[in-house]
Amino acid sequence: MPYLEITNVTKTYGPVTAVDHISFSVESGEMFTLLGPSGCGKSTTLRLIAGLEQPETGEISARDRVLASAEAKIFIPPEKRGMGMVFQSYAVWPHMTVFENVGYGLKLRGLSRAVIKEKVSHILDLVGLYRLEDRPGTLLSGGQQQRVALARALVFEPEILLLDEPLSNLDAKLREQMRIELKALQQRVGITTIYVTHDQAEAMVLSDRVAVMNGGRIEQLASPSQIYENPQTKFVVDFIGKVNHIPAKVLEIVSGQCVLTATDADQARIECQAVDDIRTGDSVIASIRPQDITIHQAASGTETNVWRCSVKTAAYYGDHMEYQLILGSQIIEAFSSPSVRAKPGEAAFVQLDANSIKLWKS
Amino acid sequence: MTYQFDWSVLWTGQSGEWLLQGILTTLGISTLAWLLAAALGTVSGALRTVPFAPLRALATCYVEFFRNVPLLVWMFFWYFAVPPLLPGPLQDWLFNHGAEFWAGMFALGVYHGARFSEMIRSGIQSIPKTQFEAALSTGLTTAQTYRFVIIPIALRLIIPPIANESLNLLKNSSVALTISVTELTFQTRQIETYTARAFEALTAGTVIYLALCLGIATLMTKIERRFALPGMIGRVASAEH
Numbered sequence: 001m002p003y004l005e006i007t008n009v010t011k012t013y014g015p016v017t018a019v020d021h022i023s024f025s026v027e028s029g030e031m032f033t034l035l036g037p038s039g040c041g042k043s044t045t046l047r048l049i050a051g052l053e054q055p056e057t058g059e060i061s062a063r064d065r066v067l068a069s070a071e072a073k074i075f076i077p078p079e080k081r082g083m084g085m086v087f088q089s090y091a092v093w094p095h096m097t098v099f100e101n102v103g104y105g106l107k108l109r110g111l112s113r114a115v116i117k118e119k120v121s122h123i124l125d126l127v128g129l130y131r132l133e134d135r136p137g138t139l140l141s142g143g144q145q146q147r148v149a150l151a152r153a154l155v156f157e158p159e160i161l162l163l164d165e166p167l168s169n170l171d172a173k174l175r176e177q178m179r180i181e182l183k184a185l186q187q188r189v190g191i192t193t194i195y196v197t198h199d200q201a202e203a204m205v206l207s208d209r210v211a212v213m214n215g216g217r218i219e220q221l222a223s224p225s226q227i228y229e230n231p232q233t234k235f236v237v238d239f240i241g242k243v244n245h246i247p248a249k250v251l252e253i254v255s256g257q258c259v260l261t262a263t264d265a266d267q268a269r270i271e272c273q274a275v276d277d278i279r280t281g282d283s284v285i286a287s288i289r290p291q292d293i294t295i296h297q298a299a300s301g302t303e304t305n306v307w308r309c310s311v312k313t314a315a316y317y318g319d320h321m322e323y324q325l326i327l328g329s330q331i332i333e334a335f336s337s338p339s340v341r342a343k344p345g346e347a348a349f350v351q352l353d354a355n356s357i358k359l360w361k362s
Numbered sequence: 363m364t365y366q367f368d369w370s371v372l373w374t375g376q377s378g379e380w381l382l383q384g385i386l387t388t389l390g391i392s393t394l395a396w397l398l399a400a401a402l403g404t405v406s407g408a409l410r411t412v413p414f415a416p417l418r419a420l421a422t423c424y425v426e427f428f429r430n431v432p433l434l435v436w437m438f439f440w441y442f443a444v445p446p447l448l449p450g451p452l453q454d455w456l457f458n459h460g461a462e463f464w465a466g467m468f469a470l471g472v473y474h475g476a477r478f479s480e481m482i483r484s485g486i487q488s489i490p491k492t493q494f495e496a497a498l499s500t501g502l503t504t505a506q507t508y509r510f511v512i513i514p515i516a517l518r519l520i521i522p523p524i525a526n527e528s529l530n531l532l533k534n535s536s537v538a539l540t541i542s543v544t545e546l547t548f549q550t551r552q553i554e555t556y557t558a559r560a561f562e563a564l565t566a567g568t569v570i571y572l573a574l575c576l577g578i579a580t581l582m583t584k585i586e587r588r589f590a591l592p593g594m595i596g597r598v599a600s601a602e603h
């Protein structure tokens with residue numbers, strides 16, 4: 001049974017449709033991520049769930065309790081939704097200490113001093129802030145503020161945790177560490193979490209399911225591996241990782257196999273799996289990720305999808321190499337193991353993995 | 363022509379007593395008016411930012427009404443126009459208990475309250491919206507959010523302009539002399555009339571105002587040091603924090 005259900009929700013700001021008839025549901029205990037470029041409506045979706053914005057169409061409900069409904073004119077205010085939220089800017093209250101920041105909500109709920117102390121200490125331990133209780137809110141590093149914000153959101157045991165780009169203000173190293181800690185924390189607490197990010201690596205590592213958003217709509221909703229291996233739209237392919245787009249023309253389609261010529265790459269041949277709506281003679285885009293291309297320094301016989309290119313750039317990353325290669329006017333990016341060491345200006349052979357090529361109509 | 367200074371006029375006869383009483387009255391009327399202004403300013407300044415239009419409109423009316431009429435007119439209004447509207451026994455009580463003092467205090471309080479209000483409003487509006495939203499999503503009601511998060515932060519942000527306005531309030535208390543409140547300026551004029559020593563009397567007044575203002579300014583600086591939010595108004599955290 002879905003824990004949180006968003007049905008056909010829209011929110012506009014003047015001429016801008018920030019969220020456009022969006023629907024999805026989140027399961028209990030799930031880590032659900034809204035992923036997309038800046039301005040695609042992720043934060044607005046989260047704010048609608050939190051009750052910081054009112055939907056103009058549609059309905060939001062949690063465990064069969066309607067939180068907001070444009071049609072039924074229902075709106076439960078944020079403080080009655082039992083959700084914890086962490087903002088990108090953390091919004092730590094500067095006039096309070098760490099302890100007060102985390103415990104204030106409990107105090108106003110009338111809990112006894114002893115209970116508050118116990119709960120706050122417990123949660124500060126959990127987020128790794130122990131012994132910083134008395135530090136003023138203004139004297140915290142970015143990582144510490146992030147932990148305070150998280151503790152403040154978790155301390156009253158909310159049913160749903162909403163995180164709006166909580167790691168994007170941290171430096172790269174801390175971000176990776178917090179990513180792992182956050183995932184471990186979410187699993188330990190078992191709390192249903194909606195996570196917003198524009199960082200696809202973050203989404204991949206953290207999420208049970210990812211909704212890729214674009215222009216206020218969901219392009220694809222699936223597990224991270226499904227999103228990565230089986231992107232359903234060209235936008236998703238582009239957004240998730242690097243990709244080569246190769247313009248081509250369909251020569252023939254024979255028993256599920258499709259033969260193309262790459263228009264910008266000296267009419268080089270591509271063989272790949274056919275897709276339903278593509279016919280002989282169509283102009284298409286064949287897309288393939290750099291890691292699905294292998295590089296050889298010598299020709300290896302009669303294999304298909306092998307092109308002779310010249311090396312434009314070669315960059316050494318220690319654990320792998322990144323190449324840019326040229327054939328005609330087509331630039332191809334490819335990653336390889338460091339054992340392949342072609343130099344700029346040399347010839348090299350690239351092999352496109354037929355099963356990894358995706359076709360889109362152009 | 364040479365003027366013979368005679369500073370002894372300030373402590374001979376009743377002068378000393380008058381000056382002392384003037385200082386106490388000035389401090390009394392200013393303190394009470396300040397408290398009234400702070401209360402009115404905080405409430406109306408906060409109301410001007412709430413997500414509920416009728417309350418915002420009410421607060422705006424208060425501010426524009428009191429801010430845009432000269433203080434002197436308010437003094438006359440509270441002293442001459444308001445008492446006759448009150449029930450008889452209250453009128454009698456008032457005129458036996460320094461009606462001019464209370465009228466002056468009200469005039470000063472509501473006038474400066476309107477000016478405080480503007481500062482508090484701009485203080486609140488300079489707080490990032492997420493501070494507010496973080497409080498709501500932590501389960502605080504809108505009223506609690508204002509009371510415990512927004513207003514405390516805003517007050518800390520606006521200590522410097524509030525300090526300045528408090529000095530204006532003290533200085534403006536001299537306008538109450540027009541409705542015969544026996545405050546400091548009133549008393550220096552009285553000494554001048556009795557002794558015909560204008561220079562000595564007015565110098566005394568000037569020096570006392572200066573001392574009071576410097577005292578308040580020093581106090582405000584102390585308060586600012588104590589409550590400043592490092593990073594939010596550009597003041598670096600002091601070592602004792």
Ligand SMILES: Nc1ncnc2c1ncn2[C@@H]1O[C@H](COP(=O)(O)OP(=O)(O)O)[C@@H](O)[C@H]1O
Nearest residue numbers: 013016017018037038039040041042043044045
């Ligand atoms: N309060 C607002 N007023 C006007 N436009 C807004 C407001 N909030 C968001 N928008 C617009 O709505 C769109 C989606 O914004 P947002 O949900 O913040 O995107 P994201 O979080 O994905 O970067 C953007 O075009 C943004 O400019």
Ligand SMILES: [Mg+2]
Nearest residue numbers: 039042043044
């Ligand atoms: Mg955002």
